[in-house]
Amino acid sequence: MIQEHVLGEIQDVREDGTAVITAGLPDLDRALLRQYKRVEIILPDGRRITAEQRRKVYAILGEISDYVNGFRDGDALEETKATMKMDFMLKRMESMERRLFSLSDCSVTTARSFIDYLISFVIANDIPTKVSLIEQCEDVSQYMYACTYHRKCAVCGKAADIHHCEGSRIGAGVDRTKVHQLGREVLPLCRVHHTECHSDEAGFIKKYHLQKVKLDEALCKRLKFKK
Structure with missing residues (x-):
């Protein structure tokens, strides 16, 4: 069980691949009492979502919104986006990383995972799309797996x-x-x-x-x- 969450900085990366990380403890007395020895480290992607990834996300969300609501407008798209983001956080994000994210500045990794999640959702629910999903996917292997699992042609x-x-x-x-x-x-x-x-x-x-x-x-x- 995670007891505390602190942020640190990588100060040096050695030739053998190990990193020197410094992190401040929020409560020194508590740290001494609990005798912390080991830590779990998350390495967040410092890159920001690309314009191409953002285009893919909104294209797929638009297809889902069209199918679910029968029409497309700004409110329907925003509702679809909020629903899909929440479902993604609950089902795909690791517990330590589970938090709200914005499509304006999330990481490349989060955007990549969200796109693959949306494509899997479209395949699983047999949602028709105007653009081939393989052209939208970020991870072809995950796309092929989802198509196989749901018996959908990977081409059409x-x-x-x-x-x-x-x-x-x-x-x-x-x-x-x-x-x-x-x-x-x-x-x-x-x-x-x-x-x-x-x-x-x-x-x-x-x-x-x-x-x-x-x-x-x-x-x-x-x-x-x-x-």
């Missing part, structure tokens, strides 16, 4: 089949319910893009800037694949 967002990549394919005529699939590499693709992928998998992945997804236990359970 339509309902997807699970394409087993070269080296992870299951032979024709084999009962897939009896084949272990943990660790196999896949792509979530609609019928049209699945067919396109089969003609040149490597070229297809490069064309659409995709990443293969390795099936873990959570995905196997979700997709009802044998581990």
Whole structure:
């Protein structure tokens, strides 16, 4: 349990990668009584949200607001923003970092995580978007994972089949319910893009800037694949 929260400054970084940090104690007597020995350190990103990240956030929030409210105006967008920020703080932020943040000056890391959270929300709730989500995402691997988990095509967002990549394919005529699939590499693709992928998998992945997804236990359970 965290007892106290103090801010410190990095005074020096040594060649072996260790840092010298100084921090003031709010109550010296209490510190001596509790005999503090170890501390947990958070290293906040000193970079500020970029204009491109801010554009992505508001574009996705606008899509969510349109879908939820059936229209878009300033009040509806602000309400959607407040709701999504609160949900993000509760579900994605670590307890020590959980605090209000502003889209005008939050860190690059917070903006990146918020964008990925919004995209996952859109995928999970089947919200239509005007712009391809892969063009908006900050972390392609997280985007691909979310698409696989919810069986959404990573290219167009339509309902997807699970394409087993070269080296992870299951032979024709084999009962897939009896084949272990943990660790196999896949792509979530609609019928049209699945067919396109089969003609040149490597070229297809490069064309659409995709990443293969390795099936873990959570995905196997979700997709009802044998581990």
